[in-house]
Amino acid sequence: MTSSKSPYTISAKTQEVVDDYRKYVAGGFAPYPVALTRVLGSQAWDIDEKQYIDFLSMYSVVNMGHNHPKILAAAIKAMSEGAVINLPFHSPYYGQLAEKLHQMFGYDKFVAMTSGAEAADAAVKIARKWGYLTKKIPEGKCHILTAAACYHGVTISTVSLASKKSHLFGPFVPSVGSTSPSGKVVAFGMINDLREALELDGERIAAFMIEPIQGSAGIIVPPKGYLKEVAELCKKHNVLFVCDEVQTGLGRTGADLCHLREGVRPDLVVLGKALAGGMYALSGVLGDDNTMSLIDPFEIGSTMAANPVGCSAAIAALDVLVDEQLSSRANEMGALLVSTLSAADLPHVKEITGHGLFYALVLDDKPPKVTPRRIVSLLAQRGVLASAAGLKRIRICPPLTISKEELLKGVEILIGVFKDIE
Ligand code: PLP
Numbered sequence: 001m002t003s004s005k006s007p008y009t010i011s012a013k014t015q016e017v018v019d020d021y022r023k024y025v026a027g028g029f030a031p032y033p034v035a036l037t038r039v040l041g042s043q044a045w046d047i048d049e050k051q052y053i054d055f056l057s058m059y060s061v062v063n064m065g066h067n068h069p070k071i072l073a074a075a076i077k078a079m080s081e082g083a084v085i086n087l088p089f090h091s092p093y094y095g096q097l098a099e100k101l102h103q104m105f106g107y108d109k110f111v112a113m114t115s116g117a118e119a120a121d122a123a124v125k126i127a128r129k130w131g132y133l134t135k136k137i138p139e140g141k142c143h144i145l146t147a148a149a150c151y152h153g154v155t156i157s158t159v160s161l162a163s164k165k166s167h168l169f170g171p172f173v174p175s176v177g178s179t180s181p182s183g184k185v186v187a188f189g190m191i192n193d194l195r196e197a198l199e200l201d202g203e204r205i206a207a208f209m210i211e212p213i214q215g216s217a218g219i220i221v222p223p224k225g226y227l228k229e230v231a232e233l234c235k236k237h238n239v240l241f242v243c244d245e246v247q248t249g250l251g252r253t254g255a256d257l258c259h260l261r262e263g264v265r266p267d268l269v270v271l272g273k274a275l276a277g278g279m280y281a282l283s284g285v286l287g288d289d290n291t292m293s294l295i296d297p298f299e300i301g302s303t304m305a306a307n308p309v310g311c312s313a314a315i316a317a318l319d320v321l322v323d324e325q326l327s328s329r330a331n332e333m334g335a336l337l338v339s340t341l342s343a344a345d346l347p348h349v350k351e352i353t354g355h356g357l358f359y360a361l362v363l364d365d366k367p368p369k370v371t372p373r374r375i376v377s378l379l380a381q382r383g384v385l386a387s388a389a390g391l392k393r394i395r396i397c398p399p400l401t402i403s404k405e406e407l408l409k410g411v412e413i414l415i416g417v418f419k420d421i422e
Contacts, residue, residue, distance in 0.1 A: 039066035042402040053410040063274040065401035071277035074316035078308040093311035109292035112284040112306035116246035116272030117153020119283035131206025147188035151216035189222035202237035212258040215247035218389040219360035227262040246272035251326040254356030277317030282310035326400040330356035360393040
């Protein structure tokens, strides 16, 4: 069977799944006709048992590989004990996870959430409360500044943080976003924009919140030294520096947290995605007592946040990150990825950008049929899972546990697609 939108044949079983999506899932959702049923390590299998190499990691969720046996065992253990213990009582797993994060990253406190957006939202609330109580910003005037083209999630507050928003979702949360109160637009990576915005409006700005590498915008790497300059400017203007590490954190960019690559220490760090190794929805915020002591868990905690299954899985996932030295592996495998792709001199690829195992292939402007969507479809057809990022980029982000053989096999398929595409 051939779909009108797909360049390749879809099996009857896959078609059934795709039809269910089209009929019953809001928006029809999945752009690629691949129905995955099983995953392990860096591999996935579809409903027809066709095997794929994962070059996407479900958008940085499975940094530790799919179904890592230690993370799975930890999740199952907590699940078999009962997964509903939470506020107003204590679960040992939550305390142990917070302690582990403190030992790894040095922040006084951790507060757990479920999705990345919820954690980014919590960071905004913490920063605003700090802005009123500590910085003494007049009531109602507190501004949270972001960078243009940022992505922090899909809730109404996190879409309000973004520069591009559908007006059909408005009105948006006021006094958040990439434009300062006096109208200065802050582009990502442009330190002079931030300087000007803080000089104009620093007194009203509680926090500057950025991704250390913009992920959903297409893996946009800022100039070297940017994070350091951001940290200095924020300090100078008494503005909190908030780093959203939901996509870049936990080994993905070749450091346990991406901002550590520049030796900076943000005031708040937002975590998500890989925190529970892909076994459970767990996110959260790290910060010191100067900010975190201002909030009450009942003000920002939600019912399923800090669920014992997620916390137990996260403790194991952090152990795997450290024990298997995944940040260094990301650098090693990333170097191999880049050197092999560069040597292949791929047609239509003008740049390979990223760090660790967080990369995008940036396409040149011609010919028009060489689109990221088409290349990703062809990759799926030949057994590699990747994803388009924007109109010009293809995201290459395998699990950090990927073997050299799997990586090279996936790269060979990728090179084949580019060579055959014209
Ligand atoms: N923040 C960043 C930097 C992200 O990349 C994402 C998701 O891609 C989010 C927040 C939102 O996370 P979630 O989809 O879990 O809500």
